[in-house]
Amino acid sequence: MKEIAKKLGVSVSTVSRALQDSPELHIETKRKIVEAAKEMNYRPNLLAQSLRSSRSKTLGVIVPEITSHFFASCISGIQDIATTRGYNVMICQSNESIAQEKANIQTLVSSQVDGLLISLSRQTNTYEHLYELYDREINFVLFDRVQEDIPVSKVTFNDVSGAYQVVKHLLENGSRRIVYVSGPEDLYISKKRKEGYLRALEEFGVAEDPSLIQITDLTLEGNLQVAKHILTMDHRPEAVFCMIDPVAVDVLTEWKKLGIRIPEDIALAGFTNNPSSAVVEPPLTTVAQPGYEMGKLAVSHLLDQLDGLASEDPISIVLDTTLVVRKSSLHFPVKK
Amino acid sequence: MKEIAKKLGVSVSTVSRALQDSPELHIETKRKIVEAAKEMNYRPNLLAQSLRSSRSKTLGVIVPEITSHFFASCISGIQDIATTRGYNVMICQSNESIAQEKANIQTLVSSQVDGLLISLSRQTNTYEHLYELYDREINFVLFDRVQEDIPVSKVTFNDVSGAYQVVKHLLENGSRRIVYVSGPEDLYISKKRKEGYLRALEEFGVAEDPSLIQITDLTLEGNLQVAKHILTMDHRPEAVFCMIDPVAVDVLTEWKKLGIRIPEDIALAGFTNNPSSAVVEPPLTTVAQPGYEMGKLAVSHLLDQLDGLASEDPISIVLDTTLVVRKSSLHFPVKK
């Protein structure tokens, strides 16, 4: 800018105003400046602009892991909306660690992001770092992995109804002894999906059987152990609903190795609709969660807040999931 | 900082020096300032620091799409190294569009990133935007999807040898008529993998047959069309090597639907080692490309350049791939 000013014999402030298309400049001066700027390939320094305006036009995103297809979809949605609305995005992954999550927040706050989009790590069981953001009046929105008590906006899936749908589907296909393979019990989704599972059972008059609720630590070993354990149960279950697709895929692979036929010997369903679930053999019945849409909604709401388009009061957006019926659950054919 | 200074009755510069642990301050003053800073929960404004130092400690990354598992892995590697070396990362996706790619570069440059890591979009066939970066002396490293002529550092996979390995494997399993399903011919990887394919054929004394090279536009429709076309060939090929896993998965799914047995009727192999390739039935033989490692190497080299640890001269890092043999290619059992 200084160079443009020198070249044209005007002041830096005039250049600044010309580039902002300020109405109080002589039209000819403005034209000349804009032209010179183009010619000299001038690009404003966003850092300086941000410092001056104390608005960085940058958002921070924290997800447990980028390589998960679901979170990658969310990020993609966030990116697309943020870009069209003139914001940049800084992405961090917590690697499911609360310490990393805190560090990420620090970094992003120091970087003066205008707002944050956070999906909590599995390890996160204390929430001071979030309350601190709240106290500092830093805008943020929680999505997918949320903490319910914090008074900020949240975007989640209707996990209860998703689980209800899929378990109902298993029940409608004739299964009665249905296992729920849950992740660690303190996880938000473990609880919610269990709720949907129980609701469906109740609706069909099936009594809850605690031995049918199996916990895995979500590692491959944990998943395989559960897979084997289910086969050794006294009265073999007719169907298994896994909290997330990767668990279902591990179970499916293990059972195939052991010669169990799916769905003839036992029906199987997952949750998330990962790409893998469509290509395994048999294709896996699951519940689709549109991550891209979730990202879009979360970022739209955050930006509305930042731009004063949304009320200050936190809202909770609950997205519906869609049951995706594939062969793995068709134990007894549905009547058509 | 101003507040700390006021509270303790010292100047802002003294505070600044104290927080940098400058040796020319009285130790007691320093202690008091650091303490006050902690108490007041002071966080430096990275924007101001960057403006002042003209080093933003931020890197820009441009990938064709975040939701691809391979690129997500790269990003993950980039993140991990960048974080440990004190850098932030801004990620953009070009959505395989050259216009978006150019826009991303503009944004990141305006944001004063210290360097860029770029994987080119499929659409990118002109390179002025990259030469402009070069002329402006902005550090950047190309990875995976590169342009060979630009004098900057690049990290790539040895596509030729990867393709060679997998085709050799197919040949060793007795196939002679082997189809190569290529993406658009101007793509870097289309060319390189074809080279490896041809080299393997030549080594086994198999003449090149142009009708065995099939082009897909990489859409689902394109892939299915090729899948069907292959089955109608006069003299049915014994094996098919697809340029990337998603194509192979589409082909596999289609063939299964048509009752073709893999590998008994025809052997199949892909490239990339996507998560899906391990879980399809039969599991897909493919070539593993460690994306995480690639990201780590690319960013390490970029940071070395920025920190003056690497020579100015561009280098080319070529990563080896690993053949992953699974059932889909075992047309005739390998002798053990």
Add this chain to the structure above:
DNA sequence: TTCGTAACAGCAGACGGTTGCAACCGATCA
């Protein structure tokens, strides 16, 4: 006593922009 010096702290300017306010200009009007 005087001088040099080390130890410490502050002023001011810079990074690259933005903006309130003052200043200048010629023209218009009483």
Add this chain to the structure above:
DNA sequence: TGATCGGTTGCAACCGTCTGCTGTTACGAA
């Protein structure tokens, strides 16, 4: 003729941090 006014431009301060230089003080040595 002088006051006023609208149009146009520049000065200077500011955003938060860093740092070269200067100034002050106390102390020991000459």
